[in-house]
Amino acid sequence: MAIGKCKGNSTPRLCGLTTMTLAIAVTSVCLLMAAPAAFAQAVAAQSPGHGEAHFWTLGEAFTFLFVTLGPLNVIGPFAAMTEGYGAASRRRIALKAFLIAIIAAVLAATAGAATLHAWGISVGALLLAAGVMLFLIALRPVLAGYNPRQSQAQTSAPVSVSTASEFQLALAPIAFPTLITPYGLALLVLLFTLQPLGSGGFWILATAAFVLVLDLAVMLAVGGIAKIPFSKPALDILGCVMNVLLVALGLQAVADGVGLLASQNF
Template structure:
């Protein structure tokens, strides 16, 4: 599998576009330094957990006897559900804001969840990471991890500058988000069809 294609998959499933708005929402009320510390912590949690999950997941696949088509279908279904929810959410009324005096978790907990999981490290993104890592030749594994870390660095940069990006490019991000949602639906369907072809269900 070409590295450029793997980079594209990681950008769609783990990349920064989907992170910007949630990060700004999570860091609302924080000063700039606190928000940047949250971004750095989220980056480290997500990077370490992503590498660990991919390594553990690949070994678990072999131990459990789970085939790549099964993981491909699982990842495709999760991505399809999340992408459909994202697309359909554009037609829903925004939820009411929670009370201002509600208790807030610590910054460390924010960095771990929901920032690292599931905003940065999405379930379908991890499934795709495991799938790619298990499918490529052993000599290409290091390149896969490098691409993953490159995308995590892009996520960190996006979070560090999330507030000005949202402030000045909100309209562009709305358009990109809508396009990304549709592309994710198409990619999810493609993953499921590919799994069916691998199983011989489709020609």
């Protein structure tokens, strides 16, 4: 939305959304400046060898966040939860859920990283925790295939939300826990703690924001996506590939964490 749209023949609601977006951007910048940048020195002090801990690349971080916060988790639930709503209502719900999710991600990353830093959690322990979490997340869809068919049908049944207001629906269950999943939020906190603003944390948050933008895009286009031939099998295959990467990266993080903890104890 351009600021210029608030002039001329635009509606007050559009101007209000534009103002809200600008306010959220300013608030996010202020919160980012409060992040624990001093943790970068603790990372270098605790790590062996060349004075740097193992940091995941931006592509690896994108893979983590895409699987845990990304559109593969959003398309089906959003379509089911907004069934019966008009196209305009769906767009408003999607935008509200996106804005709520952005605020939650920034707040959780900064506050969570500050808390972990204050508690003195070692880098090795953080890597180990992140690796275990990645491994378990990657196993979830594999283990789900062994659930009884009756349980799968019960868990996939759409929730009746026709009586909820647009804001209530956007807040829960769309923003939480569909867009911002508990394990995705925990992983974001770990990533930002390992790489605060002084050592790449800004790009971690930017990557999380980009993934949420992808979520917004699929929510706005969910009706068209459902009409694409073979879209569901293609998304399932993509999810399988991402989960294989998560297993490998999770095990590597566990090995790095164990090695770092062992080097500190001996």
